[in-house]
Amino acid sequence: MKKADENKLDVLSVDMEIDIRKEYINITRHSGRMVHVIDWRIALYINGNKLHEDEVFVEDEFLKSLICPGKYPMFTCTCGIFGCGGYYVEVSHEDDRLFWLTEQSPFKEQFVKTSNKFTFSWN
Structure with missing residues (x-):
C-alpha cells in the first residue's frame, strides 16, 4: 500500500429517516384507540x-465498538436473524483513528471499488 493511501481517512456518515403515522391499536378486547407510531x-x-x-x-x-475493540455483529439480515445474512466487523482502535475490517463488501453496487478495510477519524 502506498504511503499516501495509508494516511487517507474514510468518511462514515449517517442519514436517518423518520415517519410518524397513526394506527388503531386494540387496548383490550372491547376497546381500542388511535396512537402515534414512529417508523425510523x-x-x-x-x-x-x-x-x-x-x-x-x-x-x-x-x-x-466505539468503547472497546473487537469483533461485532454490526450488520444483520432484514429478517432480524444474524445467521441468515449478517456479518461481523472487526474493529480496532488507535489514538486518532478507528479501523473496520468487514467480512464482505458492505456495498450493493458492484461499481464501488473498495477493500473491506476502512479507516475513520475519531472526529
Whole structure:
C-alpha cells in the first residue's frame, strides 16, 4: 500500500429517516384507540457510497465498538436473524483513528471499488 493511501481517512456518515403515522391499536378486547407510531430507518454511507439496504445496521453493536475493540455483529439480515445474512466487523482502535475490517463488501453496487478495510477519524 502506498504511503499516501495509508494516511487517507474514510468518511462514515449517517442519514436517518423518520415517519410518524397513526394506527388503531386494540387496548383490550372491547376497546381500542388511535396512537402515534414512529417508523425510523438509518442509512449509512462510507465515502458517499450507500451501504447495502438489505443489511440492517445494529446500532447497539456499533456503539459498543466505539468503547472497546473487537469483533461485532454490526450488520444483520432484514429478517432480524444474524445467521441468515449478517456479518461481523472487526474493529480496532488507535489514538486518532478507528479501523473496520468487514467480512464482505458492505456495498450493493458492484461499481464501488473498495477493500473491506476502512479507516475513520475519531472526529
